[in-house]
Amino acid sequence: MEKLKGKVHQTxxxxxxxxxxxxxxxxxxxLENLQKTGSFKLRGAMNKILTLSDQEVKNGILAASAGxxxxxxxxxxxxxxxxxxxxxxxxxxxxxxxxTKGYGAEIVLTGETYNESYQKAVExxxxxGSTFVHAFDDEMVIxxxxxxxxxxxxxxxxxxxxxxxxxxxxxxxxVALALKAxxxxxxxxxxxxxxxxxxxxxxxxQKRMVSHAVHTIADGILVKEPGILTYPIIEKYVDGxxxxxxxxxxxxxxxxxVREKMLVEGAGAAALAAILYKKVQVDGKKVGxxxxxxxxxxxxxxxxxxLSNRTMRLYYTG
Numbered sequence: 001m002e003k004l005k006g007k008v009h010q011t012x013x014x015x016x017x018x019x020x021x022x023x024x025x026x027x028x029x030x031l032e033n034l035q036k037t038g039s040f041k042l043r044g045a046m047n048k049i050l051t052l053s054d055q056e057v058k059n060g061i062l063a064a065s066a067g068x069x070x071x072x073x074x075x076x077x078x079x080x081x082x083x084x085x086x087x088x089x090x091x092x093x094x095x096x097x098x099x100t101k102g103y104g105a106e107i108v109l110t111g112e113t114y115n116e117s118y119q120k121a122v123e124x125x126x127x128x129g130s131t132f133v134h135a136f137d138d139e140m141v142i143x144x145x146x147x148x149x150x151x152x153x154x155x156x157x158x159x160x161x162x163x164x165x166x167x168x169x170x171x172x173x174x175v176a177l178a179l180k181a182x183x184x185x186x187x188x189x190x191x192x193x194x195x196x197x198x199x200x201x202x203x204x205x206q207k208r209m210v211s212h213a214v215h216t217i218a219d220g221i222l223v224k225e226p227g228i229l230t231y232p233i234i235e236k237y238v239d240g241x242x243x244x245x246x247x248x249x250x251x252x253x254x255x256x257x258v259r260e261k262m263l264v265e266g267a268g269a270a271a272l273a274a275i276l277y278k279k280v281q282v283d284g285k286k287v288g289x290x291x292x293x294x295x296x297x298x299x300x301x302x303x304x305x306x307l308s309n310r311t312m313r314l315y316y317t318g
Contacts, residue, residue, distance in 0.1 A: 001147050003050055007079070008043050008147075009035050013155040013288075018259050023275055025282040028159065030152050033264045033294025037071040037099070039220075040148050040292050041135075044170055045072030047144030048133050049080060057082045062130045064088070064118035066167075066219050067096030068267075068293050069135040074103035085130070087121040089113055093219065093297030113214060114168075115224045136170030137227040146174030152288050153182050161187040161280070162288035163271035166199050166241065167221035169230030171292060176237035190234065190241040191274040193218045193249065193266075199226040199234065200241045217246045217304065220267030220293055242279035249273045250307035256291070263301075268293040 012031045019027045032040040049061065060083035063073040070086040077084035084105040088097060089112060101107050111117045114135070125132045134141060148171065152159060162179060164172040176188045192200045193216035201207075214224050226234070234241075244252075252269035255276065256262045268291045275282065275289055 001150055004043060004046055004144065004147060007046050010151055011035050013152060016260060023278070023282060023287070025275075025284065026286045027275060028152075028156055028286070028288050029260075029272070030148060030288060030290045031262070032148060032290060032292050033262060033268050037068070037075055037103070038293055038295040039068035039071065040145060040171060040290070041068040042072035042075060043147050044138075044141035044144035044174070045069060045133060046076040048138060048140040049073070049076040049082070051140050052131060056131045059128055059130045060085060061133055062087075062121050062125050063133045063135065064114060064121040065135050066114050066222060067092050067100070068220055068295060070100040070105065070107070071096065071103055071295070073133050074100050074105035078104040085124070087111075087117040089117050091219070093295065093300070095297050096295050099295065113222060113224060136168030136173075137229045139229065142170050142174040142177070142230065142233070144174065145171045146178035148290060149175035149178035150182065153179065156286070156288070157183070158286050159186060159288045160285040161189060161282060162290065163189045163191055163274055164290045165218070165221050165267050165270040165292050166190040166192050166234070167196075167223040167267065168227045169199060169234055170227065171290070172238060173227075173230040173233040175290070177233060180237050187239045188237065189274070189280055190238050191270045191279075192241060192243050193221055193270060194243045194245050196222050196224070197243050198224060199231065200243050202226055202231065203234065203238075203241045216249070216266065217300070217307070218249055218266030218270055220265055221270060240280065242274050244270055244273040244277065244279065247307045248277050250304040252276055253304045254308040262294065263296050264291050264294045265296045
């Protein structure tokens with residue numbers, strides 16, 4: 001954590017009286033939506049880029065990202081005076097693409113998913129010899145994300161269980177390693193969207209078609225396959241993985257907007273959705289919930305509201 005001091009924010013760990021009442025638990029929201037660049041991703045990107053030698057960055061830095069990692073890489077590279085180029089899916093929210101460019105990166109919109117953008121970035125890396133900063137399959141990136149967990153225990157060492165979203169697995173891998181090292185008894189629960197649940201399916205032993213399409217409003221966790229480095233960590237240290245629907249995610253987004261006056265993105269609301277919809281029994285427990293990011297494309301807010309309305313009546317009457 002020392003390396004990142006002064007370069008990333010220590011974000012708040014906040015309670016909500018309404019949330020505690022609805023869940024019958026003491027829920028603590030780790031507000032990484034208030035992090036620089038609006039996401040936890042800055043931690044891993046900064047940790048990686050700070051460790052690179054001048055020789056390693058002489059041909060610039062490449063990355064692939066659905067948006068949040070891109071912003072973290074762009075800012076970290078700019079602070080070191082290094083050129084960065086980020087490949088992003090074509091449907092990346094405008095707000096994320098614009099912010100990435102604003103932090104100084106060159107952006108290339110290509111492919112339908114993160115995986116397709118990643119392949120294009122790797123092709124350029126092989127041609128030009130640039131250093132690739134992976135969004136999750138990198139030990140230094142994983143270690144950087146783990147500082148979220150360390151901060152949570154510094155802020156409240158009584159936590160019984162922590163919920164974290166899973167895309168490629170960098171966040172939950174780092175957090176699980178950090179939490180279990182300090183407090184082995186703590187439970188770590190991962191959350192995926194039903195439409196992008198490869199890690200959940202593998203973790204629970206379900207068969208899955210390789211060509212299976214992925215879809216979710218939570219673009220930050222729209223990943224087709226578990227990470228090569230991250231999955232073994234998840235398998236060893238994560239206690240359980242659950243899934244949430246887009247409607248449940250949308251409800252969590254609207255809950256944060258209405259009750260907490262915060263606009264969070266789909267991936268950032270996924271862990272909260274799992275708690276609100278009681279995917280795991282948490283009655284009477286002290287629960288940490290990682291709100292991983294807040295970079296929302298404003299044009300999608302009406303969609304979130306519509307999806308939320310479909311399920312909200314059932315939630316409050318059921």
